[in-house]
Amino acid sequence: MVPPVIIVGAGIAGLSTALSIRRQPVLLLTRGQLSRSGATRWAQGGIAASWLPEDSPEHHARDTFSAGAGVNDPVAVDVLTSQARETIDWLEAQGVAFDRGPEGPALCLEGGHSHRRILHAGGDSSGRYIVDALSDRVADRPGITCLEHAHVDRLLMRGHRVCGVRVRTQDGRIRCIEGTEVVLATGGIGGLFQWTSNPPECDGAGLALGIEAGAEPRDLEFVQFxxxxxxxxxxxxxxxxxxxxxxxxxxxxxxxxxxxxxxxxxxxxxxxxxxxxxxxxxxxxxxxxxxxxxxxxxxxxxxxxxxxxxxxxxxxxxxxxxxxxxxxxxxxxxFHMGGLKADLEGRTSVAGLRAVGEVACNRVHGANRLASNSLLEGAIFGRRLGLSLDDAVPVGADHDEQPLRQVGSDALAGAALSTLRSGIWSTLGPEREHDAMHAFAGRISADPILARSREGIVALAILRSAMARQESVGAHYRRDAVPAIADAQA
Ligand SMILES: Cc1cc2nc3c(=O)[nH]c(=O)nc-3n(C[C@H](O)[C@H](O)[C@H](O)COP(=O)(O)OP(=O)(O)OC[C@H]3O[C@@H](n4cnc5c(N)ncnc54)[C@H](O)[C@@H]3O)c2cc1C
The missing domain is CATH 3.90.700.10 (Succinate dehydrogenase/fumarate reductase flavoprotein, catalytic domain)
Structure with a gap:
């Protein structure tokens, strides 16, 4: 039997990836029920695409750069804004019914946008409409097998290559599954903060797994509030x-x-x-x-x-x-702008491991995401990743001879998790300063249970990035930043 491409996560990024793979079997894993788990379902505002005659992908790109404080990758922004309209067409072809007025799609204005360009569905139920339609498509596709209530808690590696996942199923059983590639589409990290708009399953599990497998993280300090x-x-x-x-x-x-x-x-x-x-x-x-x-x-x-x-x-x-x-x-x-460093087809720095959607960082959002750009990101880069996997060259046989090992850590629970969340909120919230972050990092490192937990690993990685970036940029605001000379004179 041909081993599948394993996609961990069934939000807009995982679903778009799965639907774009045509020539390989796909195993799609989600921690909850298909279409019921992850942030996508909760998205209200909608999805951005330049539509009006006076608007253009260039205007959309300019607004994206402006929100992202110019830290954005220009090529990623160009892909996002120039492929927005065709992606809306693709979503409609998958059965997403965007709200329409007499002259076409009903368009809203949101913060940071210079034009009305937010398409929505079911009024403010855009995420639910999208995830329901894509999930229906996935369920109908013979090449895709879905495993619900499947919690991936370890990555499998041979040598330096990721080759599968360890899964805990609802009945408590543990299964190890090997695949040709593993795609992390596990969403963001909001669940690590005391106050969040994210559902609990967006708790940085995929980011922690990637870091432990050796994948390079990037821009972790950029968290949008x-x-x-x-x-x-x-x-x-x-x-x-x-x-x-x-x-x-x-x-x-x-x-x-x-x-x-x-x-x-x-x-x-x-x-x-x-x-x-x-x-x-x-x-x-x-x-x-x-x-x-x-x-x-x-x-x-x-x-x-x-x-x-x-x-x-x-x-x-x-x-x-x-x-x-x-x-x-x-x-x-x-929303987390940072994540596992990924190219425009989701390749991380570790062979066999890809990342897409909120868990990934291709710098499309820069230091701060423009509203309604992340559903678009998930669909566009998910599709690109899926298409590129169809062309992937199979791994050589020598790879199979290397011993199998598991990487990953256990999650915290109860009071330890609540204490960590409130510490993350107070030190890594909308305003930050070095001394508080340094003291908090010291407390985590000194506690072996915290330091080795999945949440502790992510918290320490974000703290390190947030301490290293001493200036205020985008969503990363340092109360103790040395003002730039121009600011000091203003
Ligand atoms: C309340 C709210 C409103 C928003 N509104 C908008 C909006 O209007 N427009 C916009 O563009 N963006 C919006 N966003 C942001 C956007 O919804 C998310 O960035 C986007 O949906 C992320 O998609 P994703 O596919 O990367 O991850 P998610 O949709 O979060 O999906 C993650 C998936 O990974 C699975 N998973 C996680 N860990 C594991 C594991 N260890 N094992 C197995 N499965 C796992 C989950 O079960 C889930 O299926 C909003 C976010 C929130 C929270």
């Missing part, structure tokens, strides 16, 4: 905090503090639609100064249920009627 998630402690809001999408601010909502003062006035020319890092830090500082922050979205009024059905339902579930009430919000870890 979303400025508006529902405040914890509000009724039963727990670790994963419901997101109040930027599209709500795009529709006219604005941020106020407890005195009713608009907090983004005078902060940035785009005001409430300024890039996420700027808004998130402003909200964080309000809390630091003892003020709460609210989203005033009352002007959306009677259009709420139809325009933002998911967010409206979330608010109502939590006892808030956004047509009348202010929505209490905090910032939360949302």
């Amino acid at each position: 979303h400025p508006t998630v529902l405040k914890p402690g509000h009724r039963d809001v727990q670790h994963r905090l419901p997101l109040i999408s930027e599209a709500v601010r795009g529709a006219g909502a604005f941020l106020v503090d407890d005195t009713g003062r608009r907090i983004m006035v005078g902060e940035h020319p785009l005001g409430d639609l300024a890039p996420r890092d700027i808004v998130a830090r402003r909200v964080w500082r309000s809390y630091r100064d003892g003020n709460s922050v609210f989203l005033d979205a009352r002007r959306i009024d009677s259009e709420w249920p139809q325009r933002f059905p998911t967010i409206f339902a979330i608010c109502m579930e939590h006892g808030l009627d956004p047509r009348r009430d202010l929505i209490p919000v905090v910032p939360a870890a949302h």
Whole structure:
């Protein structure tokens, strides 16, 4: 039997990869149920593509560079923005029904975008529509086998090459499966932070596995914080905090503090639609100064249920009627621009191991991601990766003679995990400083259980990157940064 390509993760990146492989068997593994696990399902705002006659891929690229503070890889940005429209066509061909108006797709404006170019589906249920459609396609494709509730906790290696995965299935059994290539499409790291918009399975498991296999990480310090998630402690809001999408601010909502003062006035020319890092830090500082922050979205009024059905339902579930009430919000870890260094076909620095989607870093987002660019990233680079695997040359027989070994670490649980998460939040949150990061890294390293845990390995790697980058760039903000001369004079 021909060994399969093993894809770990069934969000938009893993699904797009799987659907683009035609000539090889595929084994698709997901930690939860197909279409129910990962961040993709929770995406509300939508997916960016230049569409209007006055817009263009070049404008989209300019906005992407501007959000990413120019740290972006120009070739990756060119691929992303120039292939956006054909990728929307591909998603539609897979059965994704984007919302349409009389003149074509309904387009929204989001923070950092110079034009209306966000396509959405089911109003604010874009991620759910996408993941449901792609999962249906995957389930129908004879060459793809899906294993649900399959938690990959080790990579298998022969010599320096990754050649498979160790999987824990729902019934507690452990299986070792070998494949021609292993693709990590495991999503981000939000679950490592005390406050996050991500579901718990986005906990850096794939990043930790890649690092332990020797794959080079890159730009780990760049973590995007979303400025508006529902405040914890509000009724039963727990670790994963419901997101109040930027599209709500795009529709006219604005941020106020407890005195009713608009907090983004005078902060940035785009005001409430300024890039996420700027808004998130402003909200964080309000809390630091003892003020709460609210989203005033009352002007959306009677259009709420139809325009933002998911967010409206979330608010109502939590006892808030956004047509009348202010929505209490905090910032939360949302998206990881850093990850395993990967080229435009997902190749990492380790043979046999590819990475795509949020776990990967090809620098398309630079130091900060432009809103609605990550679903696009998952679909575009997933497809490229899948097509390139179809052309991959089989590994030579001498590879099979090397002894099989397993790499990876166990996960934390309970109080140890909660303590680590709150330490990560306070030292690697929207504002950082060296001494606090250094002390926290020391505490992790001194505790052998923490230091050898999967979460501890990722935390230490991010701390090292965040300490090494001493200047503030994009989403990485150092309170103790030495100001550049121009800033100091301003
Ligand atoms: C609330 C929210 C709203 C967002 N809104 C938008 C938006 O409007 N537009 C936009 O562009 N982006 C948005 N994003 C970001 C975007 O959703 C994600 O970046 C993107 O979906 C990531 O896709 P992915 O395929 O890389 O990973 P995910 O969709 O997170 O999928 C990860 C997969 O990996 C699996 N997995 C993880 N670890 C393991 C393991 N050890 N073993 C087996 N399987 C594993 C999971 O089960 C899951 O199937 C949003 C994110 C959130 C959280």
